[in-house]
Amino acid sequence: MKTDMSLEQAARLALQCLDLTSLNEGDTPATIEALCRRAVGAEGRGPVAAVCVWPRFVAQARAALPAGIQVAAVANFPDGSLDLPRVLAEIRDIASAGAQEVDVVLPYAALQQGQAGEVAEFLAEVRHATRPLTLKVIIESGVLKTQDLIKEATRLALMAGADFVKTSTGKTPVSATPEAARAMLSEIQASGLGHAGFKASGGIRSVADARGYLQQVADTLGTDALQPRRMRFGASGLLDDIEAVLAGQASQAVPSAY
Template structure:
């Protein structure tokens, strides 16, 4: 169920006009400043003692993902095995946060992750386009939750948002949140289609006002996907939202994050923008399919001084 907002913010969601006034009254994003800040943080060096922690944390926050039309139960079983034991030769490697699959494969993932803390996440609501009736999106969500999904990744209707139909988007997110029951809701903004950082900030606040547990950059199906400046804007939004409401919301960049160096840059960005409270799988995730192998290679390099061969880790 959605959480009640403070009275001033509740009033801001009372009508389409009020919501528009609130969203367009948010401070504008300094594009040059945001990009410069993200670029500056990306140059931070991580020393050896901290790098081990950063690599392990990056593994712990991964939503290990397969969202292809050719996905099979066998592929999902293999992905779950990797999520449970990323490096079979090294039991000290932590498990990932979640495995993310299409709704019809949720039962497979649920069965093969039983007895672990790893969550099963499922995309829903006409992923990746978000173009379906509200009734279809709610039914899609309920089916995934009934199948055992712990988390739902929904995608907003970008057409409605860009046309200024903010209340429609708000009400749709709220309806999906209610359909989630006890499952957490991650709201995908598809920032590559929002055109401006101001729109990213508005969409972030809109999703949080509607009850999102996480805000997520991308489906991974559109270019561009996650970027450091976009994630910076979203992290500022969750930081400011907690200050205004007392409620903490997570952030999930997804799409295009493939190397350990990239992942560590995002962890630095989180720490420097939102703060240490977000450096936890409960509040920060990275959606990825190929990132884990590079993290494992870098982890082994740190431990042994040499990289593993290219066939050492399973391909995802």
């Protein structure tokens, strides 16, 4: 299903679906204040879908943002250990601080070691603890590498009730790739879950790259999925290129994955 979207159309869609993210060790309240200012949409171009921050900044972000922009925070991040008490405590803190969304790392190393049952139980507990918040499960596709493991991780997340399956933490050498997206989207389609979404995250800096992922979503899930309830981008630098394209300037970023 080819959409033949222009770069400007892709930029507008990517903006609507953007989880504007800052997950750097050196983040400060000033960092988050600046991030939230950008999130509300300079010069009337429109707000992003969400702002994604460390749990300690959730309350600040929620107070700074209008209700229409969601606040997301990460748990079990970025290591993805099987430490259930730790992740449940983090989820409680995130929810009580006022977030609407949680991005949790699937225990990908455990999955690589054949512990699929343990991973499934972990995800079931996480899903129970996160309701009614939106749950995005990060599978760390660049570490899993193989199509079989990427698909298995996607299935486990969807079976547990994840609202989104997300490619990467952005903290490993390989983040989002078209190949990983293809495998994940095929599992979402095969699941028959009409609400389940896909989040491309890590290393996406150009509108041209974003357009490639938007096209994959349209091809696999249909053009109706090109909206924030089914499609997200996790990025910090992508907004720079979106703003350049929407201002009528040449794209400022060099495409990588596409």
